[in-house]
Every structure is written in structure tokens, then in C-alpha cells.
Amino acid sequence: EVQLLESGGALVQPGGSLRLSCAASGFTFSTYAMSWIRQAPGKGLEWVSSISASNGANTYYADSVKGRFTISRDNSKDTLYLQMNSLRAEDTAVYYCAKDRRYSISSGNFDYWGQGTLVTVSS
Amino acid sequence: EIVLTQSPATLSLSPGERATLSCRASQSVSTYLAWYQQKPGQAPRLLIYDASSRATGIPARFSGSGSGTDFTLTISSLEPEDFAVYFCQQRSNWPPGSFGQGTKLEIK
Numbered sequence: 397e398v399q400l401l402e403s404g405g406a407l408v409q410p411g412g413s414l415r416l417s418c419a420a421s422g423f424t425f426s427t428y429a430m431s432w433i434r435q436a437p438g439k440g441l442e443w444v445s446s447i448s449a450s451n452g453a454n455t456y457y458a459d460s461v462k463g464r465f466t467i468s469r470d471n472s473k474d475t476l477y478l479q480m481n482s483l484r485a486e487d488t489a490v491y492y493c494a495k496d497r498r499y500s501i502s503s504g505n506f507d508y509w510g511q512g513t514l515v516t517v518s519s
Numbered sequence: 520e521i522v523l524t525q526s527p528a529t530l531s532l533s534p535g536e537r538a539t540l541s542c543r544a545s546q547s548v549s550t551y552l553a554w555y556q557q558k559p560g561q562a563p564r565l566l567i568y569d570a571s572s573r574a575t576g577i578p579a580r581f582s583g584s585g586s587g588t589d590f591t592l593t594i595s596s597l598e599p600e601d602f603a604v605y606f607c608q609q610r611s612n613w614p615p616g617s618f619g620q621g622t623k624l625e626i627k
Contacts, residue, residue: 440606441563441606441608442618443615443616443618446614492562492563497574502613503610503613504551504610504616505553505568505569505610506565507565507574507575509562509563510562511562
């Protein structure tokens with residue numbers, strides 16, 4: 397059974413930093429692209445960042461987080477990360493990690509999602 | 520930027536009825552459109568990808584259609600567990616792609 401378990405969400409002040417983790421199990425983690433998608437309270441879904449399968453050589457970011465967030469993966473630990481710096485109030489959201497639907501390719505469809513971790517940016 | 524507009528914002532129906540949800544793209548996305556279901560406090564679940572392909576484990580009462588700019592998610596006969604929020608998503612310009620704002624399907 398595929399499982400994705402996010403952690404690391406917290407209350408942080410504007411300008412602060414946070415690192416989110418997503419522990420994966422039930423599939424061969426290294427062979428799938430992975431993504432972070434967020435949802436502000438009561439709002440819709442917003443794609444944040446993606447990383448390619450295998451060595452994660454290719455990373456992609458939404459314009460709203462480019463230069464502030466860094467996605468990475470550790471295949472030896474089956475874990476996905478999101479380093480978030482220079483946080484702003486508008487980054488407040490539940491952050492989901494999600495597995496790409498297609499093997500080895502970053503297709504932009506997500507077939508498994510974690511339960512999410514809440515990041516609140518407020519003074 | 521490709522904008523997805525979902526309609527209606529809220530749809531009130533009874534169990535057993537047929538539900539028809541719409542998603543319109545601001546420009547053609549070919550058939551690169553997916554549908555997700557989200558229940559309160561839960562993560563989204565992939566229902567349909569590439570406009571009409573059901574994801575693994577999704578019941579046959581869910582079907583998708585359309586191409587270009589107009590897409591439809593149809594639930595043939597509503598079950599109590601189908602009342603949720605539904606999002607469409609396009610990957611024509613992936614990344615970033617984009618999501619619609621959602622349609623809430625509520626019990627009448």
C-alpha cells in the first residue's frame with residue numbers, strides 16, 4: 397500500500413524558515429517524480445514544486461516560491477523534502493506531497509497524496 | 520497562464536441522481552485534463568486523467584469527457600460517499616499546469 401507521511405509543519409514568523417519532510421513507503425520511491433502541492437485555508441489547490449525521478453536532477457518551482465523554496469529527495473531514506481526560506485503570510489497552507497502517476501516521468505498527474513502538514517506564517 | 524473555470528460552484532443533488540460537473544479552459548489543453556475528489560479533512564484523490572481515463576480503483580460510475588477547452592465529469596448515480604469537492608487540473612503546460620477553483624457537490 398502506498399503511503400506518504402508529511403511532517404515538519406509549524407507556526408513560523410514572517411521571514412523565517414522551515415523544512416518539510418515526506419516519508420514514502422509501498423512503492424519504489426526512486427523511480428517516481430514527486431511534488432509538493434499546497435492548499436490555503438478554504439481555498440483551492442496550488443502546485444508548488446516537483447522533482448524528477450532517480451537522482452532528482454530536474455527541479456521545478458511555481459513562480460510564487462522560486463528562489464525561496466528548494467525541493468530535494470533522499471532515495472536512500474525514501475524521503476522528499478521542501479526547504480522553505482523567507483516565508484510570507486501568503487505561504488500559509490496545508491502542504492501535501494504527492495506521487496506522480498507515471499513511472500519515471502514527471503507527468504503532472506498525482507495518483508497518491510499524503511494527508512498534509514500545516515504551515516502557518518504569522519507574527 | 521491557463522485558467523480553469525469550474526461550474527457550478529455548488530451543485531445540490533440527491534443520492535441516486537446524475538451529477539454533471541463542468542471545467543472550461545481559457546485555451547486548449549488537448550486532453551491533458553484530470554479530475555480529483557477531496558473530502559473534508561482529506562487529501563485529494565485522482566479520479567480521471569487525460570480527460571477520460573479512470574484512475575486505479577475508481578468506480579465505473581465516474582466518467583470524464585471532453586477535449587480542447589470544455590470538459591465534463593459525470594457521476595452516473597450518486598452514492599452518499601460522492602458528496603465532496605471536485606477539482607479539475609490541466610497539465611498541458613506542465614509545469615506548472617493549473618487547478619480549477621473547485622465544485623462542491625452537496626446533498627440536497
